[in-house]
Amino acid sequence: MLKVGLLGAGRIGRVHAQAITAHPKSKLSAVSDALPEAAKSLADEHGAQARSSGEIIGDPDIDAVLIATPTDTHSDLIEAATQAGKAVLCEKPVDLDLQRAIACQRTVAAHGQPVMIGFNRRFDPNFSAMKAAANAGEIGQTELLSITSFDPAPPPVSYIKVSGGLFRDMMIHDFDMANYLMGDVPTVISAVGSSIVDPEIGKAGDVDTAVVTMTYADGRITVIKNSRRAAYGYDQRVEMLGSNGLLQAQNMLENTVVKSTSDGVVGAKPTYFFLERYMPAYQAEWAAFVEAAVSGSTVPVTLADGVAALAMAEAATRSAGSGGPVRMDEILKPVAK
Amino acid sequence: MLKVGLLGAGRIGRVHAQAITAHPKSKLSAVSDALPEAAKSLADEHGAQARSSGEIIGDPDIDAVLIATPTDTHSDLIEAATQAGKAVLCEKPVDLDLQRAIACQRTVAAHGQPVMIGFNRRFDPNFSAMKAAANAGEIGQTELLSITSFDPAPPPVSYIKVSGGLFRDMMIHDFDMANYLMGDVPTVISAVGSSIVDPEIGKAGDVDTAVVTMTYADGRITVIKNSRRAAYGYDQRVEMLGSNGLLQAQNMLENTVVKSTSDGVVGAKPTYFFLERYMPAYQAEWAAFVEAAVSGSTVPVTLADGVAALAMAEAATRSAGSGGPVRMDEILKPVAK
Amino acid sequence: MLKVGLLGAGRIGRVHAQAITAHPKSKLSAVSDALPEAAKSLADEHGAQARSSGEIIGDPDIDAVLIATPTDTHSDLIEAATQAGKAVLCEKPVDLDLQRAIACQRTVAAHGQPVMIGFNRRFDPNFSAMKAAANAGEIGQTELLSITSFDPAPPPVSYIKVSGGLFRDMMIHDFDMANYLMGDVPTVISAVGSSIVDPEIGKAGDVDTAVVTMTYADGRITVIKNSRRAAYGYDQRVEMLGSNGLLQAQNMLENTVVKSTSDGVVGAKPTYFFLERYMPAYQAEWAAFVEAAVSGSTVPVTLADGVAALAMAEAATRSAGSGGPVRMDEILKPVAK
């Protein structure tokens, strides 16, 4: 039984708590949060203890730590927890600062503890079926990947201001999905963005609608579309053209009921947002982490994956600013030094 | 060039006139109608002559006759035209009176002229693709056929009164579709019906909603559902279960546009009614008739097919009245004498 | 916390055990089974005790009993458990013998304990969304209901022999669905059946393919299609025609991935069988039972609902034998005495 300490009792922390408890081989031992009442309330629901993050990381009885705290604490907590010998699952993004994330990656490498980054979408049954079909050669050689990823409604501008921007906060999931499905990182990234959904987002220095085009060394292309608003719900679709055909992962719907009247043929909307759509993915993600932590096998999403996606977000942010293409090796050059 | 006389210049007559003119190997020579102005107007549009049906049938220059007159004239006109050596395409049903239809069939047999019955749905590209797939064994042995056939709106009660009733007027298409797809006629027919759409239809002695179940000598089953009203348009679907799978022919839609809003995901309605849905089928039907008439090959839908469907309508009408199953051999027994 | 005794540790018992444990307000206390090891194994997994059914029913600490034993024990166990003051959730069907079920219903009425019958499909989110839409008048007055219900593969003939036959074992779910969606029981039932999937099923006196037509006092009609085999998986679809439109509940699919190649456009199959399709429904069913048991409100599916569906199965069985329609009041007449 894997004893787990959860750092962060916010919305996403609660999702993880549920997955930890439901899994037959893991147990929620302790919960911490900047708001002690939040930690206590969540701990009580799961028969766990409310403690500080320091106590949790320092407790030799705790095997694994799940980090669901604000982004600017991720790198420090990852380093501390791995130093203390814990297996770590950390929410995305690793950091808003690429250099800090890379430093964290080096520190962790020294300890050898498993660190998995919470790119939950890799565990969505639709995307993983798509990946399996592509890997099995069902559409031949892959050529062109398209990702459509629209949120139902924009977050408050106050959140936007501390989020790191659309590319680091939202599209980072899609960068990782591209890496997952293409099995490679791109060489050049071009981005355009606009604050057409809400001008206040533009005033806060961010965009709410963006298209990113990425090219690979072998000539393949990926295009990602993001919008902070889709009136009909959470739109999460992927399609991949290959030499022998096309794979599409379509939205999951609220139900299968279709109504035909004189007004047309009406089906259900996509499931509303990430909790509705990706709950099974969070459970599968946790199961994969437990499997790796218990067996000692490699985690399926590494800290390096987290750094790669962050570097792509950095490149896209720069490209959207300058209007021109950005080479990935320029982003990573200062690092390599 | 097949020279064609068209008897009947009503709505369906106009549909056929168009198909005759559009076909490279046929030409509309003459049109008749009980209303001489209707005949003249349609003839003028196609550079044809308005004549009486007697003149048309008697003219040795005319090769083929298309009968689109009221049902009670069909048998007489089929007999006269075949006696005069014409190839005949006659709209369904052959007759409302089964005995009269059978007598007609015998008369025609004596002359040896081709008589094709206008079961246009056999020429719908969806249903014929389904038939081809079933014949190719793509779902193994067929077991259970379901036909859904709803009109968009009921005809006037005045029409209902002279129509011969839902089974002879509307479901006769579905009886023929069952014969076409199952490659056999059933042995027992059970029907239930109701006038739930419009009580006036009930007062006129007819039903507007009906379900018919048919069993075959080899244990297969067909079920047909009819309604005189579907608020969303013309609903024409067929599905066939076999030992290895299911075939479904779905509705054709007005267009492929889908709109997703906070109200749901809305697609287009089915094409409205038989003219919109089956125009390509009417053209394919005429092409098949021309091919048979010119080459001397057998017509793909025979007078015997028309009589079989009419006998099934007769059985269903009786069953809906009595509530009990009706054997097809009882329907055909007096005929056999 | 509702303390629950589970009678029966077979496949469906295991499904229920999971739902009981997962629910925050219920706890699995004890498990019984004719095979003691089966009871022990399941009890161990859930931290419960393996006991005899008599001990469970006799234990005043146990609040509710879930009956998942062979059908021929249902009536006795329902009576014993309600006599002992338990709330009861019993798997369908109530009994294979309609008279016995009715006697049970009378006995239970005397005790006043809640007895819910496990028609899990009422809790399927698709069917309940459909019911809600129909009740809200979204398609006007309902007229014609169609239920398609195909199992992926037939059970062994040994099971068929003790099952009570297709109408009592399989279609009973659809009879209940019709009662649920139409809000009424039919007056006349006609059935045809065939053993076309497997002749051995015919030799065992049962059918494997059947169509049932039911008419209601107000002229509405329901048609149900059953097959013991669908090569593509579990086919569970419902459609309802009303004066203003059509509602359809379509199959749930294994995933949303669509592959387009030169062979066509291929989507996933329906979820395989009842465990895959209806797991959320079993959970919702249990939640509804707990809610009723704890609050004292009426259970949403009553013993009377179970008896009604059984009477319809009886009528269909007789109709399939005789070939003629069977009136529901004839089925219930001897009972009324």
Place this chain on the structure above:
Amino acid sequence: MLKVGLLGAGRIGRVHAQAITAHPKSKLSAVSDALPEAAKSLADEHGAQARSSGEIIGDPDIDAVLIATPTDTHSDLIEAATQAGKAVLCEKPVDLDLQRAIACQRTVAAHGQPVMIGFNRRFDPNFSAMKAAANAGEIGQTELLSITSFDPAPPPVSYIKVSGGLFRDMMIHDFDMANYLMGDVPTVISAVGSSIVDPEIGKAGDVDTAVVTMTYADGRITVIKNSRRAAYGYDQRVEMLGSNGLLQAQNMLENTVVKSTSDGVVGAKPTYFFLERYMPAYQAEWAAFVEAAVSGSTVPVTLADGVAALAMAEAATRSAGSGGPVRMDEILKPVAK
């Protein structure tokens, strides 16, 4: 009756000949082609005369000229025909040389004759339904347009070499579609391209897979994806995100038959290529031209539309070469002088 001279008797010329003959208000009078036998054969089929293009343009009895000759002759023929007082429908693109096209536009402006460019997709019933819905405000303010346009198979490399390249030959349709649906031309265009389908295409200096991103003065964005190969047929989809929802125009399918077996649920492929998909659009295009030519109203797709799409192709070609964004005003600057 509009008397029409057709210049060019190749594949697309034959498509137009059919539409001209089928239209009740137009008549094919004469056909020219560089290969006299091709002109004669097509003319014979339609009861027209084979003549030289000079004779056709010079014949005062001919009212309109349809130009379906090789692209490098378009500008000269447009100028000659308008000078001779004809109404002109010219296939796309206007020219491969933007400056020549602009010069042609000026010459034509002097004569005042109607010149329509053959962007047939504007007349596709799906795209025009989408445009109508967007114009009616059904998705609020438009924000993000996506066009997917894949051909079933690449043309021979010999064709590629004279085609002007993917952006001028293939994507020009999508540039026009964007102008049509967005009601504006973009300010900046970025393109990436690759010859991943066939390296020979790359050696010929062209790309076969490309993504173009376009931004507008008001912050809206369009993304266009092109591939010369889709193993499943002609893929022609458009989607438009707006403040209140999404509009999608999906592919038209060969038929509506769906087959479910143990291998999955298989539907028909998209209609194969542009003749199959856009035949109704060619007919509607011709009808719109006849309407404008006869009534003197403005043609629905002007020479200016043709020049705008060509300028966008020029910008995309330059961007794909340099890797950086290209401003539309730089493309048009030399022209403005």
